[in-house]
Amino acid sequence: MSDSSVPERDRPDACPGAVQVHPAADGGLARVRVPGGVLSAEQARVVVGAAVELGNSTVELTSRANLQLRGVEDPGELGRRLGEAGLLPSATHERVRNIVASPYAGLDGPTRLPVSRVVEELDHGLRSVPALAELPGRFLFTVDDGRGDVSALGGDVGLLPVSAHRVAVLLAGADSGVRVPPERAAAAAVTAAEGFLAERARNGSGAWRMAELATTRPVSDTVCARHGAREADVVEVTPASWAESGQQGKPRPGVVGRDEDAVAVEVGAPLGRLSPAQTHSIIRAAEAASGFVRLTPWRTVILTGVPERDHRSWLSELHSCGLLVEPSAPLSGVTACAGYPGCAKSLADVHRDAARGTSRGEAAAPGALPVHWVGCSRRCGLPRGPVVEVLAEPSGYRVSAGTPQERVTWASEADPDVAAEVANRARHAGAVRTAGTPRAGFGNGRASNDRDTTNEDDR
Structure with missing residues (x-):
């Protein structure tokens, strides 16, 4: 349900994509969607190559486990390279493929939901419906493995398993009460996205997010009728309840999982930015392990399948190029x-x-x-x-x-x-008040008249 704090949208969403770049002050800003955050080492090599040759060399990690390139001068060439690498499977739908998945899924035990398969099915489902190209670029899907980490990000449509046979459908970050079987989870999320567009059109709304609708009940009713059933008991999904449950909603640099003779290690990008040297170091480590990396919503990278006998030397190399490899690093978090x-x-x-x-x-x-x-x-x-x-x-x-x-x-x-x-x-x-401190040599001498506090960028 919306409230008085919901903004009235009087323009279409202009969230950038890999082809539709945003004209930022430092040049073209391109956002590369990585559904589920899983990226092959070769794809990462293509991205950093494009950053160096077409942009300002930096690769940014976003709060949706996507990638950004800045200073892009040739969006057409960027799109061509990403397309060849499998990172741009649909030019019409590339801005709407915002799918964040639990990054630690499978690293610390069995999961209630096959996260990678659901992400793949959801991504394919979104691209298969022409009308869903009209979803706003900020529209977010979350696929949770049951721990509640990405569900607490407040996605527009979320999937949260509550048992081995039931998946809760979340709308605007809250439990809708609808339950679907795991094999219907991706289809239910696609239906919810279609329901959002239908409800927006019915009300003549310019909403960008599910929370901006007057009510989400028609959306949940449609999902329930097609895919599942409704339950009276709902689960509490908020950042506070998530923190109280002991789940990690923050970077965890270091070893984050073990499987026989291999480990998973997490490294942080200082302030969310990777230099070419740092990216290449991550790529080399990935090639010596599983060949893949996982991007997290906390602007970190997880390397899976690292041989346990080698992981300390890899952490040392990654640390030597300025990456964060310990949770105690001052820039961690x-x-x-x-x-x-x-x-x-x-x-x-x-x-x-x-x-x-x-x-x-x-x-x-x-x-x-x-x-x-x-x-x-x-x-x-x-x-x-x-x-x-x-x-x-x-x-x-x-x-x-x-x-x-x-x-x-x-x-x-x-x-x-x-x-x-x-x-x-x-x-x-914590929240203990201290006295104000006067300024000294601050800023760039400019004033801001912008009072929009809706965090519309959602990077």
Whole structure:
């Protein structure tokens, strides 16, 4: 059900794709959808090659386990390369293939849902329905293995197994009460997407997200009639309930799973960005293991099938090129929006400020809150749930902690170094208020009139 905070959409969604690039301040911004986050080493090699030869060399990891390239000058050539690599199977549907899957599925025991198969079926189903090309680029599907990690991301349509034979269908991040068998899960998600478009058209709405509909009941009724049944008992799926359950909704650099003589290791991209050297190091490690990588919504990469006898040497190599291989690394759990100069709306170079200030800070302690640096009030890429936000304002950074509904300010008008220091204290101590700190030499001298806080970018 929508409320007064839901934005009225008066324009079509303009979320970028791999071919339909966004004209950012630093050039064309291309977003490469990777359904389920699984990427072969060869595909990763194509992506980094395109970044170096067609863009600014950097590969960005997004909060939807996708990839971004910046400064793209030839979208046509990018599309051709991605198509040959199997990363652009449909030019008409490429912007709507936002499918996030539990990245740890199968790494720590059996799962209730065959995640990889469901992702493949869902991706194929979306591409098989011509009308679904009209889905907004921000429309998100989540395929959960039962632990609740990606369900708590608040997708538009979610699949969450509640037993070996029943899968809960989530709409707008909440349990609809509809239950379907696992073999019907992907088809149910496709039907829900069709239902969203039908309900949007029926109401003459310009909604981009399921939560922006007046009600999701007609959508759930359609899914129920075609694929399953409705139950009175619903499961609670929120970032808070997810955290209380002990599931990990944050980076876990290091070893994250073992299977006989092989391990899975997770490495973090500092502030979500990979240099060519870092990407090539990941590719080499993947080629020596399973040949594949998994991208996570927490801007990390998981390498599966790494021989146990070699994993320490691989972690050492990955660490030597600046990747995060331990959960205690100061930059672990720290993210940032594009910032200035890449984004024209940003009031500060948040990547520079976050990297300089955080890298000098103390190690991240277990249970520390994530930290997100943002250049303006749009708050692009802000993680769900409790978080420390470092927000650039005309007079300096404001540091606050908590959730959007309950946030405590720790500092205001802070310069970058003070903001980083305060953010580090806030992420370890919770929501204890501290005094404001005056600014010093902040920002780029620009003012922002943007007061949109809907986090529309959802990178």
